[in-house]
Amino acid sequence: MLSIKNLSASVDGTEILKGLNLEVNAGEVHAIMGPNGSGKSTLASVVAGKDDYEVLGEITLNGKDILELAPEERAAEGVFLAFQYPVEIPGVSNVNFLKTAVNDIRAYKGLPPMVAKDFLKMLKEKQALVELDKKLSSRSVNEGFSGGEKKRNEIFQMAMLNPKLAILDETDSGLDIDALRIVANGVNKLKSLDNATIVITHYQRLLDYIIPDFVHVLYDGKIIKSGTKELALELEEKGYDWLIKPEMAQ
Amino acid sequence: MGKYTEEQLEKELETQEYKYGFVTDIETEKAPIGLSEDIIRLISSKKNEPNWLLEYRLKAYNAWLTMKEPEWAHVNYPKVNFQDIYYYAAPKPKKQLSSLDEVDSELLEMYDKLGISIDEQKKLSNVAVDIVMDSVSVKTTFQDTLAKLGIIFGSFSDAVQNHPELVKKYMGTIVPYTDNYYAALNAAVFTDGSFCYIPKGVKCPMELSTYFRINEAQTGQFERTLVVADQGSYVSYLEGCTAPMRDENQLHAAVVELIALDDAEIKYSTVQNWYPGDKEGKGGIYNFVTKRGLCEKNAKISWTQVETGSAVTWKYPSCILKGDNSVGEFYSVAVTNNFQQADTGTKMLHLGKNTKSTIISKGVSAGGSQNSYRGLVKINKNATNARNFSQCDSLLMGNKCGAHTFPYIEVDNKSAKVEHEATTSKIGEDQIFYCNQRGIDTESAIKLIVNGYAKDVLNKLPMEFAVEAQKLLAISLEGSVG
Numbered sequence: 001m002l003s004i005k006n007l008s009a010s011v012d013g014t015e016i017l018k019g020l021n022l023e024v025n026a027g028e029v030h031a032i033m034g035p036n037g038s039g040k041s042t043l044a045s046v047v048a049g050k051d052d053y054e055v056l057g058e059i060t061l062n063g064k065d066i067l068e069l070a071p072e073e074r075a076a077e078g079v080f081l082a083f084q085y086p087v088e089i090p091g092v093s094n095v096n097f098l099k100t101a102v103n104d105i106r107a108y109k110g111l112p113p114m115v116a117k118d119f120l121k122m123l124k125e126k127q128a129l130v131e132l133d134k135k136l137s138s139r140s141v142n143e144g145f146s147g148g149e150k151k152r153n154e155i156f157q158m159a160m161l162n163p164k165l166a167i168l169d170e171t172d173s174g175l176d177i178d179a180l181r182i183v184a185n186g187v188n189k190l191k192s193l194d195n196a197t198i199v200i201t202h203y204q205r206l207l208d209y210i211i212p213d214f215v216h217v218l219y220d221g222k223i224i225k226s227g228t229k230e231l232a233l234e235l236e237e238k239g240y241d242w243l244i245k246p247e248m249a250q
Numbered sequence: 251m252g253k254y255t256e257e258q259l260e261k262e263l264e265t266q267e268y269k270y271g272f273v274t275d276i277e278t279e280k281a282p283i284g285l286s287e288d289i290i291r292l293i294s295s296k297k298n299e300p301n302w303l304l305e306y307r308l309k310a311y312n313a314w315l316t317m318k319e320p321e322w323a324h325v326n327y328p329k330v331n332f333q334d335i336y337y338y339a340a341p342k343p344k345k346q347l348s349s350l351d352e353v354d355s356e357l358l359e360m361y362d363k364l365g366i367s368i369d370e371q372k373k374l375s376n377v378a379v380d381i382v383m384d385s386v387s388v389k390t391t392f393q394d395t396l397a398k399l400g401i402i403f404g405s406f407s408d409a410v411q412n413h414p415e416l417v418k419k420y421m422g423t424i425v426p427y428t429d430n431y432y433a434a435l436n437a438a439v440f441t442d443g444s445f446c447y448i449p450k451g452v453k454c455p456m457e458l459s460t461y462f463r464i465n466e467a468q469t470g471q472f473e474r475t476l477v478v479a480d481q482g483s484y485v486s487y488l489e490g491c492t493a494p495m496r497d498e499n500q501l502h503a504a505v506v507e508l509i510a511l512d513d514a515e516i517k518y519s520t521v522q523n524w525y526p527g528d529k530e531g532k533g534g535i536y537n538f539v540t541k542r543g544l545c546e547k548n549a550k551i552s553w554t555q556v557e558t559g560s561a562v563t564w565k566y567p568s569c570i571l572k573g574d575n576s577v578g579e580f581y582s583v584a585v586t587n588n589f590q591q592a593d594t595g596t597k598m599l600h601l602g603k604n605t606k607s608t609i610i611s612k613g614v615s616a617g618g619s620q621n622s623y624r625g626l627v628k629i630n631k632n633a634t635n636a637r638n639f640s641q642c643d644s645l646l647m648g649n650k651c652g653a654h655t656f657p658y659i660e661v662d663n664k665s666a667k668v669e670h671e672a673t674t675s676k677i678g679e680d681q682i683f684y685c686n687q688r689g690i691d692t693e694s695a696i697k698l699i700v701n702g703y704a705k706d707v708l709n710k711l712p713m714e715f716a717v718e719a720q721k722l723l724a725i726s727l728e729g730s731v732g
Contacts, residue, residue, distance in 0.1 A: 048687050051679075071686035080687075087684040091702025100698060101688040108689070140702065157688065 001026045001196050002047075004163050007057035007214065008221070009046045016042045018221035019057070024165070027193040029206055031232060032200045034218035035240050040200045041084060043218065044169040048081040049074045061165060075101075076108035078164030078195075082154035082171050089141040095123065098160050105161065126159035130186035146173035155186040166190070167198045172206040183206075184209030203237035217243055229247045281338035287311065290438055293338050295570055297407050297441075300414055310427035310437030317431045320564075323593040324622040324654055327562050328638070330501055330536065335470040337439045367410070392456065400449040403458050406474055409445035416447055420478055422541045424507040424570070432503040432538040432564075436472045440505070443473035448483040448514075457712050459488040470501040477507070479514035479549075486517040488715055499527075499561060501536045507545030508551055512573065515550040516543065519711050520567075521719050524559035531589025531618075534561025541565065547573035554710045554720040557584040557594060558726040566624065568597035571605035571633075578607040581707040584717075585700075585726050586619030586651070595625035595656075600633040600666070609640040612704050615651035622654040627670075631662040638667070644674040645703050647696070647727070697724040 002024040009017040016039045024030050034040055046053055049071035059067050066074050089097065103113040114122075127134060132152055142150050151171050158166055168187065172180055187197060187210050199210055207215075207229060215231040216223045217240065225243055227230065273627035281292050292309055295302040304681065317327065396403050401667055402413060409417050444460040468637065479485050489506075502524060510516045518541075527534025537560035543551040553567035569578030580596035598607035607627065615621040621644065629636045644653035655672050677699055685695035708716050 070691070071683060072689050072691045075687055075689035083684065083687075087678070089681055089684070089699060089702055091705040092698050097685075097688070097698065100690050100694060101685075104691065104694065105689040161688065218325055221628050 001059045001062055002198075003058070004047075004181055005058040007043075007046070007055070009042055009053040009055045011053055016053075016221055017046065020148045020218075020222055022216070022223065024196045024198060026164075026196055027191075028213045029191070029197045029199065029210060031210075031215045031229075032198060032218050032223075033202065033215060033232065035244075039217055044081055044167045044198075044200060044230035047165075047167060048079055067146055070218050072104070073108065075161070075163075076113055080158050080163030080166045081202045082151075082158060082166065082168040084169040084171075084173065086142045086150040086154055088143045088144075088145075090143050092141050094102055094137045094139060094141050098123070098137075098157060101161060102155075122160065127157060129189055130156045131182050132156045137220075139141065148176065148179040151175055151183055152179065152186075155190075159186065159190055161191075162193050165198070167194065167200065169200045170202065171199070172203060180206065181209060193200075204232045206246050207232045208226045219244055264295075280336050283336050284333040285337055287438065289337055293439060293441060296338065297410070299410060300689075302418060303410060304678070306422070306427070307438050310434050311439075313427055314431065314434035317434055319431050323564050323624070324620065324656070325564065325591040325593050326561050327499070327536065327591070330499075332435075335501060337470060337472070338441055352432070377505045379428040380639055396454075396456075396458075399452050399455070401452060401454055402445065402447040404445060406440075406443040406445045406476065409476075413445075413447070416478065417445065417476070420507070420509055421474070421476055422507075424509060424544050425505050425540050430540060432598055433540045436474060436503050436505045436540070439470075440472045440474045443475045443504070444477075445475070446477045446485065446487065448479045448485045450480040451482045452480075453483065456486040457486050457488055459490070461490050470503065473504050475504070475506040476509075477516055477518070479511060479516050481511045481512075482513040483720040484515045486712060487519070488712060489520045490523070490718075496603075499534060499536055500525075502539070502560075502564050504539045504541075505540070506541040506567075508541075510543065510545050510549035510551050510576075512547040512549060513548070515552075517552045517554070518543070518567070519715055520553075520555040520557075521711075521715055521722065522555065522557045522559050522563070523722055525561075526559050526588070526590050527561040531561070534590070535559065536561060537563045537565060539563075539565040541567035542570065542597075543568070544570045545573055545576035545578060545602075545605075548575045549573055550577040550579070552579040552581070552710070553596065554579075554581045554707065555583070555594075556704075556707070556711070556715075556722065557582065557592060558722045560592070561590060561591075563592040563594055565594045566596055569601070569607065570599045570601065571607065571636075572601045573605075574602040576602055576603045577605070580607075580609045580611070580625075581710045582609070582611045583614070583707045583723070584621055584623075585614040585723055586616070586621045587726050588617040588619060590617075590619045592620070593624055595623045597626040598628070598638060600627075600629045600636040600638070603632070603634045604636070605633055606637045607639075609638070609642070610706055611640075611642045612707055613642075613644045613653050614647070614700055614703070614723075614727070615644065616647040617652050618650045620652045620654070622656060624656040626658040626660070627668055628659075629661045629663050629666040629668065633663050634665050636663065636666045638669065640668075640670045642670075642672045643703070643717070644672075645700070646674065646676045696727060700727060701722075 004020060004022040007017055008015060021148040030051055032040055046055055047059060066077060099119060130152060142153060151203040171183060212229050213229050215229060281289055290307050294307060330483045392402055425433050427434045446458055448454050455568050508516050508518060524535035524537055535691055545551050551569050557563055578598050584592045584594050586592050596609055609625055613621040613623055623642045628640045642655050646653055653674055657670055659668055661668060681699055682692055682695045701725055708719055711719055
């Protein structure tokens with residue numbers, strides 16, 4: 001589904017991603033871990049199409065080159081990013097925001113706007129799915145939301161937009177155990193054989209709830225080790241040093 | 251009116267910039283160019299005015315001659331040559347009209363283009379419209395329905411003929427001709443406008459609306475609006491304005507006076523969309539307007555304005571809170587783009603006890619425009635327990651525009667409570683990226699963000715106008731993101 005080849009990205013001349021390769025197939029969950037500053041969030045932003053980077057290499061989604069596409073086109077192609085710090089948009093209700101998003105994506109695909117009745121039905125279903133408080137959808141996008149509410153709202157938006165590839169950028173940060181469980185449940189329920197998920201996290205804890213098929217360690221702009229979910233447990237126990245400086249672990 | 255959807259909005263926005271920029275080819279009758287006592291006498295005789303009104307005009311003219319053009323506003327423009335303006339232009343009626351069906355077909359077409367089709371008006375029952383083109387009021391709808399309730403609504407000229415006692419009693423009491431330069435000019439040369447009187451205890455069952463249109467080249471528009479709400483009455487009044495796209499600057503100097511007697515309430519909403527000039531700052535309307543209302547005991551006046559047009563705006567709708575417990579409100583969204591300049595705000599003068607005022611001003615500046623809020627809150631020494639809350643927000647787009655806030659607060663009574671909040675923000679790239687990531691392109695994202703920002707004010711508008719206003723905001727900011 002997602003194929004990243006020899007991807008590098010720099011900002012103001014500083015290279016952050018340095019020739020990264022990653023293959024993600026439909027139906028899979030990949031976890032990306034790594035110490036602070038290793039380039040995890042940059043990877044998420046670059047795939048989503050944030051404008052701040054000089055990018056070289058190749059990113060294809062289902063065989064289609066998306067590097068030249070604008071962020072809204074990538075979103076319409078099925079890329080979704082759950083933000084580490086979701087942005088507040090005062091005065092714009094969640095419902096209105098999502099209606100605009102859903103219909104803009106439909107327009108990209110040549111579909112007519114969704115009938116209001118169907119939209120509301122979908123809204124209710126997805127709210128239930130991620131256990132989102134009904135009153136949050138009529139409030140302004142993320143305005144005055146608690147940290148947990150913001151993260152839950154990201155998963156709610158993900159449910160509404162039904163992406164092919166979802167990237168969760170440290171969605172677990174700032175969540176208490178109950179919120180973590182709800183968010184993870186939402187992600188698990190949205191999983192299917194047709195979509196894929198990339199989970200970026202610092203903590204093995206989230207991976208108890210969202211079981212990854214693969215775990216990758218990102219360090220200094222490159223994936224330096226890949227493995228199965230056991231790798232995450234090993235990282236939890238030993239930290240990163242044994243991978244970064246193998247000679248010290250001897 | 252059905253529920254309006256974002257998609258419809260999207261569609262309508264596809265092509266348009268300033269869609270009211272057309273000129274209608276209608277034969278007009280014009281007075282000779284320039285300003286003099288003779289011109290004023292001519293206007294007065296054209297309108298068959300009583301002598302007291304001519305005297306009033308001449309006094310105003312002589313006062314104006316001694317006055318100086320105000321220069322304190324944060325705006326910059328070439329001075330107006332007052333001798334280079336036609337002060338009277340009226341669509342020539344082909345014959346005396348006895349019903350709507352006989353209105354000039356070109357006029358009818360123009361109204362259709364403006365979205366105020368008279369056919370529609372006949373069917374809709376919730377808005378009565380008075381249309382003022384160039385210097386004169388051309389048609390008022392629903393007069394009969396309103397008359398049954400004793401409501402007088404129509405052109406100012408008709409009111410002078412049919413209700414001279416009301417006009418004489420109230421005209422110039424709130425904005426005297428000595429008030430300022432443009433008010434004096436208006437009093438001397440005003441040609442028409444709207445007049446409205448709501449009798450004691452009557453709640454006006456429909457929105458009353460005046461639609462102002464400048465059509466002729468080189469004309470000035472000087473209209474007067476006078477709204478009197480008698481004791482315990484209520485009226486909601488709307489005002490819309492457009493003009494053709496012309497290279498020259500045209501002058502619009504209006505006066506609006508509102509009088510809310512004991513326990514009365516007036517809601518006055520404006521969607522100002524005069525031609526703003528082109529992208530290089532050429533042409534556009536100079537909008538120099540004096541608007542003021544008086545509240546007697548327990549009365550309430552709300553000004554709501556959405557200002558998107560005009561090359562230069564100089565406008566401060568104000569409330570004199572004379573009666574005890576009276577309430578004044580000012581809700582404003584002012585958008586400037588390209589080379590537009592706006593200096594707008596309000597004055598809240600608290601004279602009575604327990605008077606309350608609320609000011610919510612939202613400025614949006616884009617392009618190379620300058621947008622200023624200027625407001626005065628004055629609490630007089632007898633205004634015990636007066637309250638004011640002011641909130642002035644500015645939103646900036648790009649880095650070539652300016653937003654300025656000039657709040658003046660004068661308090662002469664220790665029991666007063668005055669609060670002022672101000673914020674300045676930029677549309678954040680992170681906000682736009684967030685929208686983009688959800689599939690929303692940048693133009694739509696800005697539309698969403700700006701409408702969200704202005705929501706507190708847009709919510710105060712009647713439904714029909716709120717939709718119009720949302721569209722206007724989007725249109726006037728089109729192309730402001732590079």
